[in-house]
Amino acid sequence: MKTILSFLFSITFCLNFFAQNTTLKDSVTQLREVIVIDTLTAKNAIGIIPxxxxxxxxxxxxxPVDFIGAINQVSGVYALSGALNTNRxxxxxxxxRTPFGTDKLRLYYNNIPVTNGTGFSTIEAYDLENLTSVEIIKGPKGSSFGTNLGGAIILNTKKLENRPTAFTNKTTIGSYGLIKNNLAFTHNQNDLYLSFQYGHMEIDGYRxxxxxxxxGYLLNTIYRLSKKSxxxxxxxxIDYSAQIASSINQSDFDEDPTQAAFTWKNAQGYEDNNYSLIGVSHTYRPTGNLTNTSSVFYTYLDHYEPRPFNILDEYTNGFGFRNLFSGTLNISDKALTYTFGGELYKDEYTWGTFxxxxxxxxGNGSLKGERLSDNKEFRTxxxxxxxxxxxFSEKLTAQIGLNINKTKxxxxxxxxxxxxxxxxxxxxKTLFLPSMDLRFTPSAQSQFYLNISRGFSNPSLEETLTPSGVINPDIQQEIGMNYELGTKLTNKDQKMQxxxxxxxxxxxNLLVAKRIDDDQYIGRNAGKTEHKxxxxxWNYTFYLSPKISIAPYFNYSFSAHKFIEFTDEEAEQDYAGNSLTGVPKHKINLGLQSTFGNGFYANITHQFxxxxPLTDANSIYSxxxxxxxxxxxxxxSLNDHFNLGIHFGVNNITNTTYAQSVLINASSFGGNAPRYFYPGNNTNYYGGVQLKYTL
Known part of the structure; x- marks a missing residue:
């Protein structure tokens, strides 16, 4: 923490110096788009609440490899990464409390739901270089996006408007044998827009x-049938294969964080995935005040994973549709905005172990033996x-929402x-999940809002089973209420937010997954938690000259989450009052972004x-x-047709040894120490070149 405070003090001193000795030129407007932290106002997800x-x-x-780093810059969000293929x-x-992977939130790709039938999302299946933006809804505020307790993440691909026909190739190389190449083609002609991207990445890894x-291959095309349609x-x-180093115990972490877990190394454990998403959407605007968007989609995942304890072979077929109406009505010279619609997602999950x-x-690694199980699940x-x-006035706006969920x-x-x-x-049972929002805007520089909303989380497949592998008829969905008060403040020239x-x-109905074997978890509703x-x-843009600017930012998360009721019956322990497992109480992301009129830019980021707490008893901490x-x-710009970009970066400059992800309540089998830690990378480097040709 002393490092953080000293770093903050240094930044504050420098910024005060620049602020007192710099004159803003009114003609400087172009840099703001590049430097300022992206707007908080949601245009897409939840209406009046940001x-x-x-x-x-x-x-x-x-x-361009570090998708998790970008997400971690958002306050209130903490992404743990055990490897490029192991994120939570x-x-x-x-x-x-989820042992592996991401659940209890809803993931969308261009407004198509890509979270599977039990609530798991695999964000590692998507390439950061294919995205224009990522929208994050914190908590169950998004009535149109699932009202999950964790919220929703909406991935958006490249923007469509005013994009000329162009070829772009970006190549990045770096430490651990990193090679990444992204080739993109975009084309605009009359009523047709087409974008195609191919990306390849390979890396040996730190461990x-x-x-x-x-x-990866991405095709995105839009054809305008008429002015209204x-x-x-x-x-x-996406086709990817990833070896699995798995987590290691404290002794191995201290001695040599590059080593893989012993059994995973001997089994040469890995996963092999083929994932496809196909979606067709139609947008119709019969009037200027009404828009309808309908989409149908199909997803397919083929997953093969040899583990030391068995080999998992699975595939999932998912399909569904989404229909959304949005518009406005004039009532007493004031506009009432509305949305309504529905979403159906069904998948068929087939899996077996060997x-x-x-x-x-x-010593040649995994070898497939006799079948141990053969299962199928239909999820809706x-x-x-x-x-x-x-x-109600220019300053006061209210919004109500309702989501109805049915899961089987x-x-x-x-x-x-x-x-x-x-x-x-x-x-x-059918869930009714209302929300209520108020927004008060006393001036152009200030905004205040209030949200009260109800959300839920479904149990995962493992959590629905008893120790004998039979569906548990008593397991319930988690239900929670979100109470949120917030503000957005800016100064008159919009330099500060x-x-x-x-x-x-x-x-x-807190869902607790308890590990009872190498590959077996059971779930139960164990009590209550309080998330507060x-x-x-905060961000500010300083203009040191008409061409030079710096933009510091500071994002802070304070998480005082705890168990209200939680008794571990097997351990005969009452954990009420303990801190919620797996969550840091403080998280800080800060940095500086700088641009110079000659085309150079420099960015620095710092994360604390x-x-x-790694156990429910709070007896062990990372x-x-x-x-x-x-x-x-x-x-x-080299000429009218060619643009050139070059970048170079250094990660973990101080060569810190740290756990980039942790496994909570890790069990010990065969007398071995529990394996809590996924080591983060040591100091590593990357650099790249981008060449763009525009017709």
Missing amino acids: SKIIGASVFNNYS ITIRGVGS ENNRFERD EIGILFNH ENLYEQNN QINGFATAGYS YDFRDRFTEGEFNKSAQRNF LRIAVYLMPIN GLDLD VDSI DSFNVLNAKLGYAT
Whole structure:
């Protein structure tokens, strides 16, 4: 923490000096688009209450490989990354108890839901260089986007408007054998827009058994049928393979963080994935006050994963549709805005496990043996939603919303016969999830808002099962209420923005996943948690001359999350009052973005993460850490057709040893120490060249 305070003091001193000795030139307007932190005002997701949108100005702080770094710059969000293929995103503490992966939030890709039927999302399946922006809804405020307790993340691809026909190629190389190339083609002609991108990445990784290789294809096209109607086609395909180093214990972490877990190294564990998304959408605007967007979509995931304890072979077919109406009505010379629609998502999940005979394979890694299980599950989620907003005056606006959710699981055991067959259904009750928002705007420089909303989280597949593998009829969905008060303040010239939000979210029917074997978890509703905290975002743009500017930013998360009721029956321990496992109490992201009129830019980012409780008893904590990164770049036009860009970056400048992800309540099998830690990378470098040709 002393490092943070000294760094803040240095920045504050420098900024005060610049502020007192610099004159702003009114003619400087172009730099603002590049430097200022992306706007907080949501145009897409939730109407009058702000979500957080990050785009090019945030992405440019990080390596094109570092999607998680960009997300971590958002206050209230903490993304843990055990590897490029092992990520867990938590929003205001929700999702922190999930052992692996991201759940309890809803992920959308160009407004198409890509979260699977039990609530898991795989953000690692998407390439940062294919995105224009990422919109993050914190908590269940988004009636039109699932009202999950964690909120929603909406990934948007490249912008369509005013883009000329062009070829762009960006190549990045770096430490650990990193090679990444992204080739893009965009074309605009009359009523047709087309964009195609191909990306390839490979990297050996910092640790043993850590290689990652990915190929991705993205096609996005829109054709305007008439002035009122247009149709779009989206195709995204990802093929990646990733070795798995897994987590290690404290002793191994201290001795050599590059080593893989012993059994995973011997089994040469890995995962191989093929993922496809196909979507067709139609937008119709019958009048200037009404718009309808309908989309149908299909997703496919083929996943193969040899683990030391068995081999998992699975595939998922998902399909559905989404329909949204939005418009305005004039009432007493004032506008009432509204949305309504529905969303259906169904998937068929087929999975089986096999023996892994790696110990009999003469050191050649995993070897497939006899089948151990054969299962299939049909999962259905239906969301109906509506919102209505009305401005009582120029300063006061109110909005109400409602989401209705229905979830059903149908589990088929295709391996066990007779009385031991585990097939069963689980039909959750219909949930009614209202929200209410107020926004007060006393001046052009200030805005205040209030949100009260109800949200839910579904249990994962593992959490619906009993220790014997049978569906648990008593497991319930988590239900919570979000109470949030926030403000957005700016100065008259918009150079400064300050956003503060305080929130309280009590959650009932806390879902607890307990590990009872290497690959088996069970779930139960164990009590209540209280999520309360503060999110703060500040940024300021200083113009040192007509061509030179610096923009510091400071994002802070305070998370005072705790158990209200939680008794571990097996351990005969009452954990009420303990801090919520897996969440740092303090998280700080700060940095400087600088641009120079000659095409050069320089960015520096710093992250502080507080210690994290690793057990429900709060008996073991991870160490807090600071990570410092820097990036330099240069962009110029060679002629009327060619543009050139060059960048170079250094991550973890101070060579800090830290855990970039942790596994909470890690169990110990065979007398081995529990494996809590996924080490972060040491000091590493990257650099790249971008060449763009415009017709």
